[in-house]
Amino acid sequence: MDDKMIDVLELRRDAKEVKRHVVLMRIMGLLVIILVLIVAVAYAISYFYDKFGSFTVKVNKYDMIHQGLTLSETPEYDKTIAVLNANIVYDMTNISGNDLPENIDKVNGSHNGDNYIAYTFYLINAGDDTVSYTGEMTIENVTKKVDEAVRIAVFKNGVKTVYGKTKSNGGGIESDCDSEFLTSNIVMKTLTEDFKANGKDKYTVVVWLEGNDPDCIDDIIGGTLKLGMNFKITEST
Numbered sequence: 001m002d003d004k005m006i007d008v009l010e011l012r013r014d015a016k017e018v019k020r021h022v023v024l025m026r027i028m029g030l031l032v033i034i035l036v037l038i039v040a041v042a043y044a045i046s047y048f049y050d051k052f053g054s055f056t057v058k059v060n061k062y063d064m065i066h067q068g069l070t071l072s073e074t075p076e077y078d079k080t081i082a083v084l085n086a087n088i089v090y091d092m093t094n095i096s097g098n099d100l101p102e103n104i105d106k107v108n109g110s111h112n113g114d115n116y117i118a119y120t121f122y123l124i125n126a127g128d129d130t131v132s133y134t135g136e137m138t139i140e141n142v143t144k145k146v147d148e149a150v151r152i153a154v155f156k157n158g159v160k161t162v163y164g165k166t167k168s169n170g171g172g173i174e175s176d177c178d179s180e181f182l183t184s185n186i187v188m189k190t191l192t193e194d195f196k197a198n199g200k201d202k203y204t205v206v207v208w209l210e211g212n213d214p215d216c217i218d219d220i221i222g223g224t225l226k227l228g229m230n231f232k233i234t235e236s237t
Contacts, residue, residue: 054085054086054227055207055227055229056085056227056228056229057071057084057121057228057231058071058082058231059083059123059230060082060230060231060232067125067236068080068125069125069126069133069233070123070124071083071084072122072124073109075202077122077124077126084121086117087112089115092114093115094115094149094210094211095115096212097151097176097210100116104155104206105155105158105204108121109121118205120155120202122200122201122202123203124200125195125197125199126197126198129236130196130236130237131195131236131237132192132194132236133195133232133233134231134232134234136188136230137152137154137186138185138186138230139181139184139225141226142225142226144219144221146209146220146224147165147181148168148216148220149210149215149216149217150208150210150225151163151209151213153206155206161188162178163179163180163181163188164177166180168214168215187227191234193235207227
């Protein structure tokens with residue numbers, strides 16, 4: 001084989017290697033772009049979730065499957081549901097609890113105002129047994145001590161209870177509250193006994209920043225709060 005033929009073969013080999021290299025670099029570039037997009041989407045979801053908080057209601061899945069305990073945003077339901085999520089409020093600022101609508105527990109599902117979260121749902125015994133159940137509301141995450149000024153009203157079958165954190169100076173319950181948070185991360189607990197088949201308990205949860213609280217100061221601006229309410233059966237007959 002003469003030198004000219006060898007040069008042609010080497011040139012072709014070099015051209016193929018260059019082409020493979022170009023294709024590989026394009027694939028790597030595409031993979032990098034996809035990875036960046038995935039990270040950006042995950043960051044955006046995390047950012048909005050952390051910035052604006054949330055309220056989630058859950059039923060123990062075992063109780064849903066085996067006892068028929070279910071959640072619904074309306075008194076009627078066509079399937080069993082274990083988890084409900086309330087809509088979030090963007091850039092919520094402080095208000096007075098006295099300014100909340102009087103009929104705030106009369107609307108089903110999410111019915112937020114500009115500066116408060118309001119969510120109505122139903123816990124339904126869709127099974128055949130009479131049961132007892134407990135419900136517990138917890139603070140799943142909080143930043144910038146925004147919980148010092150937050151108020152949480154819970155309506156259970158029309159009966160309203162307002163919860164707030166103990167005064168930061170240790171002086172006990174806030175004057176506009178009916179009860180203090182049970183612990184630093186547990187807002188309240190409820191117990192229902194003799195909850196018969198086809199029974200329905202209606203809950204409305206309202207969350208706002210109380211402007212008349214001495215702890216409602218500029219330092220809590222940008223703070224976030226995540227709440228969860230969990231129900232489980234304690235006894236069935």
